[in-house]
Amino acid sequence: MIEQHVIDTLRRSFELHGFASIETRAVETVTQLLRKGEIDKEVYAVSRLQNDDAGKDAALALHFDLTVPFSRYVVENAGHLDFPFRRYQIQKAWRGERPQEGRMREFTQADFDVVGDGELSFKYDVELVLLAAAALSALPIPAFKLRVNNRKLAEGFYRGLGLADTAGVLRSIDKLEKIGAEAVAKLLEDELGATAEQAAAALALAQIRTEDLSFVDQVRALGVHDDLLDEGLAELAEVLGVAMRQAPGTVVADLSIARGLDYYTGTVVETVLLGHESLGSICSGGRYDALARKGNRIFPGVGLSIGVSRLVARILSQEFATASRAVPTVVYIALNSDEAWPQAQELAAGFRERGIATEVAVAAEKYGKQIKFADRRGIPFVWFVAEDGTHQVKDIRSGDQEAADPLNWMPPAADLAVSVVVGSPADR
Amino acid sequence: MIEQHVIDTLRRSFELHGFASIETRAVETVTQLLRKGEIDKEVYAVSRLQNDDAGKDAALALHFDLTVPFSRYVVENAGHLDFPFRRYQIQKAWRGERPQEGRMREFTQADFDVVGDGELSFKYDVELVLLAAAALSALPIPAFKLRVNNRKLAEGFYRGLGLADTAGVLRSIDKLEKIGAEAVAKLLEDELGATAEQAAAALALAQIRTEDLSFVDQVRALGVHDDLLDEGLAELAEVLGVAMRQAPGTVVADLSIARGLDYYTGTVVETVLLGHESLGSICSGGRYDALARKGNRIFPGVGLSIGVSRLVARILSQEFATASRAVPTVVYIALNSDEAWPQAQELAAGFRERGIATEVAVAAEKYGKQIKFADRRGIPFVWFVAEDGTHQVKDIRSGDQEAADPLNWMPPAADLAVSVVVGSPADR
Numbered sequence: 001m002i003e004q005h006v007i008d009t010l011r012r013s014f015e016l017h018g019f020a021s022i023e024t025r026a027v028e029t030v031t032q033l034l035r036k037g038e039i040d041k042e043v044y045a046v047s048r049l050q051n052d053d054a055g056k057d058a059a060l061a062l063h064f065d066l067t068v069p070f071s072r073y074v075v076e077n078a079g080h081l082d083f084p085f086r087r088y089q090i091q092k093a094w095r096g097e098r099p100q101e102g103r104m105r106e107f108t109q110a111d112f113d114v115v116g117d118g119e120l121s122f123k124y125d126v127e128l129v130l131l132a133a134a135a136l137s138a139l140p141i142p143a144f145k146l147r148v149n150n151r152k153l154a155e156g157f158y159r160g161l162g163l164a165d166t167a168g169v170l171r172s173i174d175k176l177e178k179i180g181a182e183a184v185a186k187l188l189e190d191e192l193g194a195t196a197e198q199a200a201a202a203l204a205l206a207q208i209r210t211e212d213l214s215f216v217d218q219v220r221a222l223g224v225h226d227d228l229l230d231e232g233l234a235e236l237a238e239v240l241g242v243a244m245r246q247a248p249g250t251v252v253a254d255l256s257i258a259r260g261l262d263y264y265t266g267t268v269v270e271t272v273l274l275g276h277e278s279l280g281s282i283c284s285g286g287r288y289d290a291l292a293r294k295g296n297r298i299f300p301g302v303g304l305s306i307g308v309s310r311l312v313a314r315i316l317s318q319e320f321a322t323a324s325r326a327v328p329t330v331v332y333i334a335l336n337s338d339e340a341w342p343q344a345q346e347l348a349a350g351f352r353e354r355g356i357a358t359e360v361a362v363a364a365e366k367y368g369k370q371i372k373f374a375d376r377r378g379i380p381f382v383w384f385v386a387e388d389g390t391h392q393v394k395d396i397r398s399g400d401q402e403a404a405d406p407l408n409w410m411p412p413a414a415d416l417a418v419s420v421v422v423g424s425p426a427d428r
Numbered sequence: 429m430i431e432q433h434v435i436d437t438l439r440r441s442f443e444l445h446g447f448a449s450i451e452t453r454a455v456e457t458v459t460q461l462l463r464k465g466e467i468d469k470e471v472y473a474v475s476r477l478q479n480d481d482a483g484k485d486a487a488l489a490l491h492f493d494l495t496v497p498f499s500r501y502v503v504e505n506a507g508h509l510d511f512p513f514r515r516y517q518i519q520k521a522w523r524g525e526r527p528q529e530g531r532m533r534e535f536t537q538a539d540f541d542v543v544g545d546g547e548l549s550f551k552y553d554v555e556l557v558l559l560a561a562a563a564l565s566a567l568p569i570p571a572f573k574l575r576v577n578n579r580k581l582a583e584g585f586y587r588g589l590g591l592a593d594t595a596g597v598l599r600s601i602d603k604l605e606k607i608g609a610e611a612v613a614k615l616l617e618d619e620l621g622a623t624a625e626q627a628a629a630a631l632a633l634a635q636i637r638t639e640d641l642s643f644v645d646q647v648r649a650l651g652v653h654d655d656l657l658d659e660g661l662a663e664l665a666e667v668l669g670v671a672m673r674q675a676p677g678t679v680v681a682d683l684s685i686a687r688g689l690d691y692y693t694g695t696v697v698e699t700v701l702l703g704h705e706s707l708g709s710i711c712s713g714g715r716y717d718a719l720a721r722k723g724n725r726i727f728p729g730v731g732l733s734i735g736v737s738r739l740v741a742r743i744l745s746q747e748f749a750t751a752s753r754a755v756p757t758v759v760y761i762a763l764n765s766d767e768a769w770p771q772a773q774e775l776a777a778g779f780r781e782r783g784i785a786t787e788v789a790v791a792a793e794k795y796g797k798q799i800k801f802a803d804r805r806g807i808p809f810v811w812f813v814a815e816d817g818t819h820q821v822k823d824i825r826s827g828d829q830e831a832a833d834p835l836n837w838m839p840p841a842a843d844l845a846v847s848v849v850v851g852s853p854a855d856r
Binding site for chain 2: 004017044047048049061062082084123124130134242246329342357360362376379
């Protein structure tokens with residue numbers, strides 16, 4: 001119920017921003033999946049258990065994310081889509097990783113992307129950061145922080161600094177949190193030929209982290225000049241400026257964020273749940289100037305992916321939220337004779353038409369036993385016909401019982417549907 | 429959107445009947461999957477693409493239905509469940525079949541089952557037939573017919589007739605629609621040693637089909653006597669009797685229904701979409717006295733499975749229903765200057781808080797061009813600020829335009845959310 005609540009809430013956020021849902025098959029060709037390289041060890045292959053036509057078909061595998069399938073989808077459907085095309089996609093993905101909390105071999109991702117044909121306004125980068133903040137804010141989770149950087153800023157800075165292998169520098173800086181500043185400096189000097197001063201400047205850049213626009217002056221103070229750097233600074237400043245007004249407290253300019261994948265070309269985002277940093281990023285992505293290619297058409301995109309399973313695992317283990325009851329049922333119709341079952345079913349049909357989730361007992365056991373069963377299932381109300389023929393409804397939680405009209409009774413609005421309550425039962 | 433509507437509608441029906449949602453992983457061990465035998469050719473195996481630990485792990489495969497995973501789930505969680513346990517499960521499954529309309533290699537099933545611990549009242553058989561009728565009636569599909577039979581009835585009849593291999597007779601009768609009565613009679617005589625009279629009686633039974641209780645007399649008229657037959661007749665009569673009252677016109681006693689699988693032990697159901705019989709059954713299942721076993725505990729169940737993908741494929745190909753628009757967006761906020769973008773985003777945030785799905789233009793192109801873009805995407809309203817500074821909203825469909833208050837405007841209720849409209853656009 002918690003997971004379904006998270007997914008329903010995300011759907012709602014995405015649709016309020018005009019994103020339409022698509023779904024792609026779980027299985028892709030291996031060729032398609034490995035196009036970006038590097039992750040073949042994590043991929044699960046799929047084949048017929050009794051393969052009578054071995055070799056006849058292309059090798060297949062389960063998708064490991066939703067970006068690669070979406071890229072294929074865009075190419076295949078380019079003729080039918082209106083660009084900029086905005087879609088969300090909430091599906092399972094599979095990776096052969098070592099399982100731990102927040103890292104499962106089968107997991108659900110919620111992706112949202114905008115894709116253009118040939119060009120795509122930078123404004124979408126800003127919009128998607130706002131959407132990420134809005135979507136995460138609607139979930140029953142603690143405070144989070146979107147850590148935003150810009151590849152142009154970083155690459156321009158390294159270039160202006162005289163470090164030509166900007167991708168190599170990015171990959172080294174990406175290891176900062178894991179191996180520390182000293183080890184990264186050594187990497188930069190030993191493997192990329194940086195001087196101590198260049199390494200120090202690259203590390204100084206990565207240490208800049210501001211929740212306002214002051215990061216711009218801090219970068220300028222490092223004395224590096226480059227056109228791409230200027231462009232990146234302006235873009236990141238626009239993201240921060242708008243986010244400070246519209247989603248205050250949720251976004252930080254964090255110049256250490258690199259994102260491992262090479263295809264990001266502008267805005268990059270990772271997200272931490274405050275106090276739960278070890279969980280890893282719960283929402284990541286960015287801008288890629290070529291999400292897909294078809295002949296000489298290029299489809300740039302900007303998109304983010306929310307780790308639904310990762311979040312839900314933490315919500316459950318930390319009791320960030322609980323369901324108000326374990327079953328959808330609001331009322332349990334008890335029987336005073338086995339023969340009353342068909343009439344009880346008709347009563348139930350009327351209740352259900354009014355949106356009241358109803359179960360009917362199957363045997364006229366003692367009322368105490370029937371009430372106990374409903375109570376054990378967490379059903380709040382029991383309905384029965386008293387000896388005087390009146391219909392009675394009992395709130396099992398309070399013990400209150402009153403006569404009720406079967407044609408008009410409604411439970412209190414708070415009990416009608418299962419609600420997801422923020423905080424653990426112990427906190428209430 | 430249609431598929432999502434179908435799934436949402438089914439969820440609603442199941443929950444109104446007190447069924448809670450569960451989900452099981454897509455991957456099971458091959459041993460678990462092949463426990464019931466017979467279908468190994470259809471199963472898709474799953475393995476690491478670069479298998480460094482070949483042989484270390486148990487062989488894995490994608491589940492081909494939701495019953496086998498549910499059976500495992502019941503055994504694993506027996507200590508935590510309150511029996512009778514009622515769950516629904518809407519998930520993908522995979523089968524290596526020859527693809528055609530209504531038969532896909534990756535498809536979505538919607539299963540609902542009640543499972544007991546040791547025993548399970550027959551009343552649940554009746555309840556589940558009623559739920560199937562209610563759930564299907566809520567979908568945008570043509571009239572359907574639940575074809576119900578009872579294994580006890582058929583087996584008792586064959587036994588009373590003197591045919592000991594009742595399973596063999598059932599398997600032969602199951603081929604009736606495919607190969608015809610003459611070929612089935614030959615099978616019964618050649619392979620099961622039936623006399624011409626026995627074969628004729630078995631075929632006569634299979635030809636009985638009534639929408640009321642008259643099937644009981646028709647069976648009695650065949651002159652066979654058996655206790656199990658009596659029990660089956662009484663059960664089927666109870667299903668029909670209740671269904672005639674509560675779901676009139678949706679259920680037929682059809683004594684040709686056998687269901688291939690051996691583990692059914694009572695009520696069996698198949699469902700046809702009238703006028704679309706070639707699509708195959710859209711909702712099938714029945715009673716099994718041992719859904720699962722754990723040591724000497726036995727878990728009987730009764731359950732049905734709706735073929736969501738099969739139904740959705742037909743809804744789309746026949747335009748049984750269409751979405752009122754292609755995108756969730758209700759209103760498109762046009763820009764009269766690029767600088768107005770952040771304020772437009774703030775306006776959009778206010779709209780979204782009121783539940784209005786909103787998109788914002790990214791560049792102040794000519795209004796005509798901005799309206800054309802919204803129109804192409806199927807968005808009904810465009811919002812803009814006129815030269816005199818007033819906010820204006822234009823219904824693109826009618827061309828009507830009026831001044832509107834950005835803090836209070838609401839679109840007509842019919843436009844707020846995408847609706848699924850029964851019938852094709854051509855019919856409207």
